[in-house]
Amino acid sequence: MHRYSKNLQQTESSQLGFLEKHLLNDFQHNLPLVPRPFALLAEELGTSEQTVIETLQLLQNRGYISRVGAIFRANTIGASTLAAMAVPEDELENVAGMVNSYTEVNHNYQREHHFNLWFVATAKDETALRQVLQEIEQRSGIAVLYLPMLEDYHVDLGFELQWT
Amino acid sequence: MAVNATNRAGRINDSVNNTPLLDEMDRQIILATQAGLPLAPRPYEVVAQQIGTSGEEVMRRLGRMQSLGIIRRIGAVPNHYALGYRGNGMTVWDVADEHVDELGKKIGQLDFVSHCYHRPRHPPHWPYNLFAMVHAHNRQDALQLVERIAALLGEHDRGHTVLFSTRILKKTGLRLPL
Known part of the structure; x- marks a missing residue:
């Protein structure tokens, strides 16, 4: 079983039904590349294709899953990096809004630390990526820490929580 | 555009002879699916119709991108906050x-x-x-x-x-x- 499965069932037993939990947990396996993948999942779970599709839609509508789709490996398409800024509290809303306005920025989190703004940016190559970060530095007057992945040590067993 | 691929160990390798690993149709498939696959009985067929190819071709190309390591996996992307991870x-x-x-x-x-x-x-x-x-x-x-x-x-x-x-x-x- 998946690493998060046990925790999921403990936490969410009151909120999620049997099928919903199984769809989340069993999604550690890749969505099969067959003409009717949801029918195959339904067969494994002993339910109907329509029920699987409706349940996934419900999970998506409620925000338990953000989408059903491909997870790309970092730095295989274009260049991406984690970046951090130490933003004064009273400028945080403005700076976060400015950072978010870049389509190159796909994740942005506020964290409790001197470096309180953490985002992931992706561009077509490293030059374009650095240009975005430089522009953010110039517009905010705040230094941007450039923290690209040098090595990935995680053994991906599936159902990963999506971060960077 | 030179595209890099990674092996299973996650190490980034330059593509051989700088030949792009992805062609225009691969990119169209990525663009059509990056916000999520359609939750329809034949999701790959729906994508195929959007970009003018067959469902078989979409599946073949997704499988190839998976084996190259460009795609880690295809599945549900969980929101850990909503799932109780605070x-x-x-x-x-x-x-x-x-x-x-x-x-x-x-x-x-x-x-x-x-x-x-x-x-x-x-x-x-x-x-x-x-x-x-x-x-x-x-x-x-x-x-x-x-x-x-x-x-x-x-x-x-x-x-x-x-x-x-x-x-x-x-x-x-x-x-x-x-």
């Missing part, structure tokens, strides 16, 4: 560069670590070179996980901290830079 900590560690690979591999295998990366340090403001995401139901539980990593590192741990997220300011899927 203690999400980015733990960061200062370990000697000559030991980072060996230690990173150990931490990357822990079942409560979802991501584990080597990243550059920026002294004096940022001394940490090893990042590991831990997920727990609350901060107390997360802090216990941090202690477990510290115990595993032992004397290799020259300093660490944990940064809890307080707000998601933006979260979208990958936007293919084209």
